[in-house]
Structures are given as structure tokens and as C-alpha cells.
Amino acid sequence: MNKNKKLYFEIDGKACYAEDGQSVIDAAKANGVFIPSLCHVEGVKAAGSCRVCNVKINGRNMTACTTPVTDGMVVENDIPELNELRQAIIEVLFVSGNHFCPSCEKSGNCELQALAYRYQMLVPRFPYEFPIKGVDASSEHIFHDRNRCIMCKRCIRTVTKDGKNVFAFNGRGGEHLHVVMDEKLASQLTEEEAQEAMEICPVGAILKKEQGYLVPIGERKFDKLPIGSDIENK
Amino acid sequence: MKDKIANLLKQYDNDRSRLIDILLDIQEIYHQVPDEAVGILADQLDLSKVDVEQTISFYHFLTQTPIGEYAIYLNDSPGAYMYGRAEVAKAFEEEVGISFNSVTQDGLIGLWDTADIGMNDQDPAAIINGIVFTELDPAKVKKIIGEIKDGKKVEDIAENVADVIYTKGILRTMVKNHIHLNNPIPYDDQEVGSVLKQALDLTPEQIVSEIKESNLRGRGGAGFPTGLKWEFCRKSGGDEVYLICNADEGEPGTFKERVILTELPKMLFEGMAIAGYALDARQGIIYLRYEYRYLLAYLEDVLQEMRDQNLLGKNIAGKTGFDFDIRIQLGAGSYVCGEESGLIESMEGKRGEPRNRPPFPVESGYLNKPTVVNNVETLCRVVPIIQNGADWFKSIGTKESAGTKFLSISGDCNAPGVYQVEWGMTIKEMLKMVGATDVQAVKVGGPSGTCIDPTQFGRSIAFEDLATGGSMIIIGNKRDLLKDFILPFTNFFIEESCGSCAPCRSLTVILRDKLTRIIDGNGTQSDIAELYDWARLGQTANRCGLGQTAANPIITSIENFRNLYEDLVKTDEDYLSAFNMEQAVAESCEVVGRVPNIKSH
Numbered sequence: 126m127n128k129n130k131k132l133y134f135e136i137d138g139k140a141c142y143a144e145d146g147q148s149v150i151d152a153a154k155a156n157g158v159f160i161p162s163l164c165h166v167e168g169v170k171a172a173g174s175c176r177v178c179n180v181k182i183n184g185r186n187m188t189a190c191t192t193p194v195t196d197g198m199v200v201e202n203d204i205p206e207l208n209e210l211r212q213a214i215i216e217v218l219f220v221s222g223n224h225f226c227p228s229c230e231k232s233g234n235c236e237l238q239a240l241a242y243r244y245q246m247l248v249p250r251f252p253y254e255f256p257i258k259g260v261d262a263s264s265e266h267i268f269h270d271r272n273r274c275i276m277c278k279r280c281i282r283t284v285t286k287d288g289k290n291v292f293a294f295n296g297r298g299g300e301h302l303h304v305v306m307d308e309k310l311a312s313q314l315t316e317e318e319a320q321e322a323m324e325i326c327p328v329g330a331i332l333k334k335e336q337g338y339l340v341p342i343g344e345r346k347f348d349k350l351p352i353g354s355d356i357e358n359k
Numbered sequence: 360m361k362d363k364i365a366n367l368l369k370q371y372d373n374d375r376s377r378l379i380d381i382l383l384d385i386q387e388i389y390h391q392v393p394d395e396a397v398g399i400l401a402d403q404l405d406l407s408k409v410d411v412e413q414t415i416s417f418y419h420f421l422t423q424t425p426i427g428e429y430a431i432y433l434n435d436s437p438g439a440y441m442y443g444r445a446e447v448a449k450a451f452e453e454e455v456g457i458s459f460n461s462v463t464q465d466g467l468i469g470l471w472d473t474a475d476i477g478m479n480d481q482d483p484a485a486i487i488n489g490i491v492f493t494e495l496d497p498a499k500v501k502k503i504i505g506e507i508k509d510g511k512k513v514e515d516i517a518e519n520v521a522d523v524i525y526t527k528g529i530l531r532t533m534v535k536n537h538i539h540l541n542n543p544i545p546y547d548d549q550e551v552g553s554v555l556k557q558a559l560d561l562t563p564e565q566i567v568s569e570i571k572e573s574n575l576r577g578r579g580g581a582g583f584p585t586g587l588k589w590e591f592c593r594k595s596g597g598d599e600v601y602l603i604c605n606a607d608e609g610e611p612g613t614f615k616e617r618v619i620l621t622e623l624p625k626m627l628f629e630g631m632a633i634a635g636y637a638l639d640a641r642q643g644i645i646y647l648r649y650e651y652r653y654l655l656a657y658l659e660d661v662l663q664e665m666r667d668q669n670l671l672g673k674n675i676a677g678k679t680g681f682d683f684d685i686r687i688q689l690g691a692g693s694y695v696c697g698e699e700s701g702l703i704e705s706m707e708g709k710r711g712e713p714r715n716r717p718p719f720p721v722e723s724g725y726l727n728k729p730t731v732v733n734n735v736e737t738l739c740r741v742v743p744i745i746q747n748g749a750d751w752f753k754s755i756g757t758k759e760s761a762g763t764k765f766l767s768i769s770g771d772c773n774a775p776g777v778y779q780v781e782w783g784m785t786i787k788e789m790l791k792m793v794g795a796t797d798v799q800a801v802k803v804g805g806p807s808g809t810c811i812d813p814t815q816f817g818r819s820i821a822f823e824d825l826a827t828g829g830s831m832i833i834i835g836n837k838r839d840l841l842k843d844f845i846l847p848f849t850n851f852f853i854e855e856s857c858g859s860c861a862p863c864r865s866l867t868v869i870l871r872d873k874l875t876r877i878i879d880g881n882g883t884q885s886d887i888a889e890l891y892d893w894a895r896l897g898q899t900a901n902r903c904g905l906g907q908t909a910a911n912p913i914i915t916s917i918e919n920f921r922n923l924y925e926d927l928v929k930t931d932e933d934y935l936s937a938f939n940m941e942q943a944v945a946e947s948c949e950v951v952g953r954v955p956n957i958k959s960h
Contacts, residue, residue, distance in 0.1 A: 173715040174859045176900045186899040191715035213896050214861055221865035251869045251893070276858065286407075293409035294710065294858065296416045297693070299868040302858035307409040 134198040136180075143194035150178050150189035153202070159353030160202055161211060161240055163218075163327050164277035165190040172278045175218075177211050177240065208244060215241050216249035223255065223272035224328070230337055231329030233345030237275060238328075239352035258303065264311035266319035266334050274304050274330035284322045286310040291322070304330070363388070364399045375404050376726065378414055378708030379691055382421050383649075390466075391425045417710040417857070419473065419692030420649050427462045427469025429507050432486040433495075436475040436611040437847045438769050438832060439482040443496065447483040450497035454504035468507060474694065474851060475611035476650040479769035479832075480537050480776045488513045489652045491534050492520060527621065530657035536618050537776025539792075551625040552670045554746045558633045559678045561745075566637040567593060570741065573749035574761040579605060579697070579734035580804065580828030581904060585741075588731055591721040592638055595729035600640040603725060603732045604631055604685075605702055607648040609694035610805035611851060612830035615765040616735040618777040620647075620654055623739055624661045628685060630738035632671060633745055635683040638731055643685040646702050649692050658687060694855035698903045699732035700724075701857065712857040713903035736765050736829070756782035760821040764829060768793050770802075771835030786816040786825070795833045800840055800920065805830035806848035807908035810840075810915040841923055842878050845912045849874060852909035862897045863906035870894055870913055881939065882928040891917045 132143045136158045143152035151167060153160045163175035173191040180189045181201035189200070201207065218237060226232050258271040280292040281304065291314065295305045314322070316333070323333045342348065350358075367384050371377035381400065385392050392415055401408045415421045420432075433439075433448060452458055455468050462469040478484035481493040490513045492503065499520050506516045514531075518524060521533030558566055571586025592600060604627065608616045619627065631643045647655065662685055665671045673682045693711045695701045700714035703725050724730025740762055744752045753761045760782035766789070769775045773794030780789070786801055802810050803820075804827035811818070811825075818824050834840060849871045858864040873890045876882050894910035894917075901907045917924060941955055948955045 171715060172859070173902055175861050176902070177861075179900060188715065188902070192717065210896065210900055213893075214900060217865045217869065218861055221868065250889075252872070254865075254868065254872075275861070276864070278859075289405070289407040290410045291407065293407070293413040294416075295409070295413055297710070297854075297858050298856050299853040299858070299864050302856075302864060305409050305412070307407040310407050 132194050132196045134194050136200040136202050149192050152194045154356050157359050159356040160189045169282050175277050212244040218275045220249050220251045220253045229329040236327035239347040243351045268332040268334050269306045273328045279325050283325050376707045391422050421691050428467050430469045432471045432473040434476045434484050435472040437844050438479040442482045444483040447495045450500040477614040477617045490517050491653050529660050539778045554742050555629050555632050556676050558745050563637045569749050573744045573752040578736035582822050592729050592731045595722045597729050599728045600638050601725045601730040602635050602640040602643040604645040605732050606645050606735050607697040609697045610830050612805045612832040613767045615767045615777045615829050619735050626739045626742050630741040633741050641682050645687045647687050648690045695857045698905050712859045757821045759823045766829045766831050768831045770833035772833045782821045783819050785819045797836045799836045800834040802832035803827050806912050812919045845916045848912040860901045860906050862900040866897050877927050887924045
């Protein structure tokens with residue numbers, strides 16, 4: 126660990142060091158501590174929308190992706206209260222969409238699924254909502270399935286064409302909000318850009334057309350070790 | 360259309376941050392934001408179409424389908440039903456010949472449900488093309504629709520329908536103020552500016568310290584110490600500082616700001632000028648909720664009057680170098696924009712999604728500049744504090760709650776309206792003051808506040824006990840608390856959630872469905888326990904204060920009215936509430952034409 130780093134802070138009693146301006150979640154990662162998140166993309170302005178990275182900072186609930194480290198900060202992360210909250214949020218996301226893992230191309234690479242395993246969700250405590258959501262197959266290279274969307278805003282914040290957003294929120298509220306794809310811009314995306322969009326999506330809402338199940342079972346991202354292991358075992 | 364929109368854009372210097380203004384103007388012209396206009400805006404502002412649409416679709420009063428030449432927005436909040444909203448809605452539907460949330464075939468009239476419009480003391484009320492119609496009944500509805508069909512102007516219809524027209528300055532409206540200043544902090548319209556001049560003899564630092572010393576706390580609900588907020592902002596430095604007045608009271612049952620804006624606009628503007636001086640701000644902005652658009656011309660008129668008196672503008676009141684002016688920014692219909700950072704996002708022409716903190720607005724707010732957002736009432740209180748001193752202010756109220764509070768009182772009482780009371784008044788005293796007897800519950804602080812039962816009526820209205828932004832809904836014994844209040848309030852939060860935080864967006868729906876099951880008589884004891892546990896998950900998980908309190912109707916009603924829930928649930932231990940056999944087979948029975956012969960239990 127580089128002790129020349131400027132800021133000292135603790136996560137669950139572990140001494141950690143951070144650079145000035147670094148978010149708690151990124152600094153934790155650099156110090157070998159996994160804080161789960163579904164919306165965070167390193168290097169992109171934090172959305173703080175999935176709420177899964179909720180930690181206690183000096184005793185207060187804050188999102189680790191939106192909070193910069195300050196010197197002497199005390200962070201609680203892997204504690205029953207927070208793990209319980211995270212599991213509940215993951216379950217909320219499962220029941221408020223239509224996530225059929227066995228048939229989903231993202232299965233094994235899906236961060237929502239991986240977190241559900243990590244937090245040992247067996248069956249959601251909440252009743253399934255089975256909401257009616259749409260699919261949009263208008264783009265040449267992208268298949269956009271809103272049934273699997275968890276509205277993390279990753280695509281909204283990162284996928285652009287000519288500097289313009291390809292994806293955006295539409296509507297508001299618990300029953301009407303959804304993510305839409307700009308028909309014109311989406312049709313201009315190249316195959317590579319479509320692949321990147323698919324990879325930025327933590328779930329299976331953005332899929333690249335004309336390919337499927339490319340990675341065999343056993344070789345997928347989370348087949349062997351739980352999500353976060355790469356950070357913790359570094 | 361292209362030229363028209365290009366002209367509009369020019370008016371706003373092609374400034375993307377003025378998108379709400381631009382969209383409101385377009386909506387006004389076309390009774391919608393037409394698809395073609397979205398395309399033109401996207402091109403001109405260098406945005407994708409979906410990016411423009413994400414702003415439009417966030418706001419209730421911006422639409423991408425026509426709303427009718429006469430768009431009738433009838434308040435749909437629980438308070439309105441207490442005063443006969445159901446009959447009024449029925450009358451509208453019958454007279455117009457369509458159901459709510461649709462437009463007549465000829466495009467003339469649209470009927471729309473709308474969340475609280477701040478008229479709870481004179482509901483049922485509706486907004487028609489920006490003009491508020493109050494105390495509606497079926498006879499008035501008939502008259503209104505008749506005159507619309509005759510092609511009359513909405514202003515004229517309002518005059519014809521009103522029992523009394525309230526007139527102040529250029530303001531002519533049928534909205535009554537029902538103001539009860541039984542413990543007034545003195546203010547004389549004649550002396551407007553005198554306190555500002557007094558303030559200008561002090562240094563900005565002295566003003567901040569006086570406000571700090573006075574213990575003035577934010578009157579919007581959160582109760583943050585005002586002086587401290589100002590001090591933080593001053594510490595952020597920077598050459599550009601903004602003062603924003605939050606006039607977006609959207610919580611059902613809140614309407615005191617409407618009354619303050621109508622009765623005491625000069626006090627507000629004077630308070631803003633003092634705050635502007637204290638903060639070294641040159642620009643003050645009032646974020647006025649769209650529902651109060653009928654006040655816009657009047658407020659602009661008062662602002663102009665004050666400019667003419669050199670109380671706004673350049674070298675104010677003869678103080679060289681003190682320049683400060685105020686502009687009014689209209690909202691477009693969103694409860695979450697009452698949250699200060701959501702409000703700032705909206706002012707920048709975006710979806711009003713509350714921001715992550717840090718940074719706080721005092722460090723990086725409007726256009727990323729240090730910004731103070733204060734409530735209307737808070738800014739008004741600045742004036743008497745500077746006039747009479749912090750010690751005088753602290754002598755009123757309680758230890759932690761200095762001064763007075765404007766309460767919006769509505770519901771089952773003889774005299775609903777706006778009351779100025781000393782902090783520390785008990786609920787019992789308040790109920791007596793407004794003539795309320797036979798009370799089942801008081802919703803303190805509106806839906807996001809707490810719902811208390813009569814055993815708690817000895818508690819006092821103060822930050823140290825029942826903190827409130829001022830909404831008081833009195834619910835009589837004959838009312839169905841869970842079905843007619845807790846359920847619609849929960850629906851209100853579902854509808855108004857910006858949707859950014861997963862728990863606020865989705866957990867509220869799960870809660871609503873479980874609550875519905877209990878209300879429908881299909882719940883069990885364990886449903887009550889789960890409902891309570893699940894509701895509490897959102898309290899810490901959500902980003903903003905509104906999301907954190909969205910489950911409060913459920914939480915506080917279970918805590919204080921558990922008996923109402925218990926009366927509704929099945930006591931049979933084997934009853935499986937999650938599954939209803941009859942419902943499950945209903946569709947297939949219909950297909951095969953069989954009468955269901957399975958009892959769900």
C-alpha cells in the first residue's frame with residue numbers, strides 16, 4: 126500500500142489511504158475493499174442512484190460512490206445492517222423488473238445476479254410485480270429490453286454519439302419511469318459501440334444483436350468467484 | 360413552427376439552462392410540445408431528442424400530446440375529496456362528455472387529474488389555463504363549461520363564477536386568503552425599504568451574525584439554521600453567488616406560501632434584498648411553482664414597483680455598489696423540485712432530480728456557483744429580525760424554535776386557512792383555534808410528516824417536538840384514514856418520485872400494493888409487520904429528504920393507528936394472503952366460459 130497517499134481513512138477498522146478527491150468506493154477498491162454498486166462507473170460522474178453502495182460514514186448513511194474521502198474518515202461497510210439493506214435493494218430490483226436469469230444472455234456476467242448470489246438472496250421477500258415493460262429492437266445493432274433494466278443510468282451517462290446522449294430517462298415515478306433509446310442516434314452506433322453499450326449495462330437490458338451466449342458457462346465473469354473477489358484477492 | 364421556435368430560443372439566448380421556460384412557452388402556444396418542436400429544440404441546443412424529452416416528461420404541465428384549448432386541471436389530493444371533489448369531477452365529466460385524463464374530440468376541453476395545487480382551504484379547486492377556480496360545486500361546473508362552450512375567455516369566466524373577487528394591485532382572483540394573523544410579527548407595507556436601509560448600515564458579516572444569533576431556522580420543513588447556511592455560502596467565496604427563494608410548496612396540505620406571496624410580497628422581496636446584501640449576491644431568483652402562475656404578473660408588478668423605488672436594481676437605496684435584482688422562474692409541476700437541489704436542477708432546465716451531496720448548494724449550486732436556497736417564509740422572517748434584533752426574535756417561540764410559524768390548516772375544521780402562531784402551540788390549542796372537534800387524526804407536516812392520534816394532541820408544534828413545514832391536515836372521526844388518506848398519499852409519492860433512487864422508485868410501489876391488500880381485507884397480521892419493516896428500509900436508503908420520508912404515511916399510521924390495520928386483517932393463521940385462487944383462475948374461466956367454483960379459502 127502506498128503510504129505516500131495523502132488521506133488516511135478506515136473501512137471496518139482497516140487502515141486505508143486515498144488520493145485527494147477520490148470517492149470512497151474507488152479508494153476502497155484501491156485498498157482491496159469491495160463495496161458493491163450497480164450504478165458506479167469508475168471515471169464517470171457518480172449517479173448515486175442504485176443505493177447499493179450505502180455505507181456508514183462517521184455514523185451516517187452515505188453512498189460510497191458520491192462521497193469523497195476526507196482525512197480521518199471512518200467508514201463502515203461489511204456490517205449486518207448494511208448488508209441487509211443491500212440485499213433488500215437487490216430484491217426490490219428483482220421484483221420491480223422481469224429478470225429471467227436462465228434465459229438471459231447476461232447470465233453469469235450480470236452484476237445484479239452476481240450481487241444476489243453474494244448477498245445470498247434465495248427468493249425475494251417482496252412479491253413479484255411483473256410489470257409490463259417494452260422492448261425496442263429498432264436499432265440495427267442493439268436490442269433494448271426494458272424488462273431487465275434497473276435504471277442505474279450507466280448508459281445514460283456514458284453512451285453518446287456525436288456528444289449527444291443515446292439513452293435517456295422518460296417519465297418519472299415508480300410506475301412510469303423508463304429508459305428510452307434515441308432512435309436516430311442508436312441506429313448510427315457502430316458494432317463496436319453497441320458492444321461497449323452492452324458491456325456498460327450491468328444487467329441484460331442492452332444486448333448486442335446477432336450474437337448470443339458467446340462465452341460458455343464456466344468461463345463467464347462470475348462463474349467461479351463471487352463478484353468483488355478480484356478486488357478483495359488482489 | 361421553425362421560425363417561431365427559433366425566435367423563442369433567441370429570447371433566451373439559446374441558453375440550454377432556460378429549457379423549462381422555453382418548453383412552457385411552447386406548451387402555451389400549442390397546448391402541447393409538438394414532436395416537431397422537440398426535434399427543432401434538439402437540433403438547436405445540440406441535444407438528442409430523448410434528452411429534450413426526458414425533461415418534458417418529468418413535468419406534469421409539459422406534455423407531448425394536446426391537453427385541450429381549455430385544459431382543466433382538477434386537484435386530486437385527498438383534501439379535495441373532503442370537500443366534495445368526487446361530485447365535482449363527476450359534474451365535469453357529465454358536462455364535457457369525456458372522462459378525466461382525456462380531451463374532447465374537437466380538442467376544445469381537456470380534463471386532467473392533478474396533484475395538490477395549494478388550495479386546500481378552498482377545495483375543490485381547479486386550474487384552467489393557469490387561472491385558479493376555487494370552491495367548485497356541480498352548479499359552478501355547469502356554468503364554467505357552458506361559458507367555455509360559448510367561447511368566453513377564462514379570465515372572464517372566473518369573474519362570473521366567483522362569489523368574491525380578491526383584488527390587490529393588479530391581481531384579480533377568486534382565490535381567497537383566509538389569513539389569520541392572530542399573533543402577527545408587525546409589518547407595514549407603507550414602510551417598505553426602511554429595514555433594508557437599516558441593514559445597509561451594517562456589514563454583510565454583521566447581518567449574517569445577527570441571523571445566526573436569532574436562531575432562525577428554515578421554514579420549508581428541514582429546519583436548517585439559516586444563519587449557518589449563509590455563513591457557509593460566504594465561506595465558499597467566489598464572485599458569483601445566487602440567492603434562490605423556494606416558492607415551490609408542493610406537499611399536499613401546504614398553501615401558506617401562496618398567501619405570503621399574495622399578502623406580503625414586499626416583505627419577501629425586502630428580505631431577499633437583505634439576504635442578497637449579506638451574501639454578496641447580485642441575483643435573486645424566485646422558483647415559483649407552476650400552480651401559482653396566476654400570481655406571476657402581480658409579483659412582476661410588485662418587483663417593478665420596488666425597482667422604481669430603487670429598492671432593487673443598481674446602487675440600491677443609495678448604497679453605491681450594491682446591485683441586486685430578482686427574477687421569477689416558473690416551475691412546471693413537480694413535487695420533488697421543492698427539494699433545494701432538485702429545484703436547482705430544474706432551474707438549469709433539467710429533470711428536477713435532487714443532487715448527491717456533497718457538494719452542498721452553498722458550495723456548488725445553481726450553475727455550479729455558491730447558492731443559498733431559502734423558503735419564502737424564512738426570507739420574510741429576515742426583515743423583522745433585522746428591524747427588531749435577534750434577542751427580540753428569540754423572545755418569541757420556544758428555546759429551539761424562535762419566532763412564529765405560518766401554518767396551512769385544512770380538513771375537518773370550521774376555519775381552514777393560514778395562521779401565524781408562536782412556535783410551541785400545542786395541537787390541542789391549534790384545534791381549538793380553528794374550531795375542530797371530533798378529530799381522529801392530524802397529519803402534521805403533510806404526507807411526509809407524521810400522523811398523530813388524539814393521545815398526542817398535547818404535543819407542541821416546534822422543532823424539538825412536532826417539527827413541520829406548516830401543513831396541518833385535520834382528519835375527522837367519520838373519515839376512512841387508511842383508504843382515503845394513507846393510500847392516496849402513498850400513491851402521491853409513487854407518482855412524484857423522480858425515480859433516481861431505486862428504493863424510492865420501486866419500494867413505494869411494493870408498499871402501496873401491500874397496503875392495498877390490507878385495505879381490501881386480504882391481509883394478515885404478518886402483512887402489517889412486513890409492511891412496517893419494509894417501509895422503514897427507505898428511510899436511510901434514499902438520497903433526498905423526500906425519498907426518505909415517502910413511506911412516512913405508512914410508518915406513522917402503523918405506529919399510531921395500528922388498531923385500524925388490525926381491524927382489517929384476517930385472523931385465520933392459515934390464510935395465505937399472497938395468493939388469491941379466484942383471481943388466479945378468473946381469466947381462464949372467462950375464456951372457457953366457466954363459473955369459478957373455487958373459494959379462495
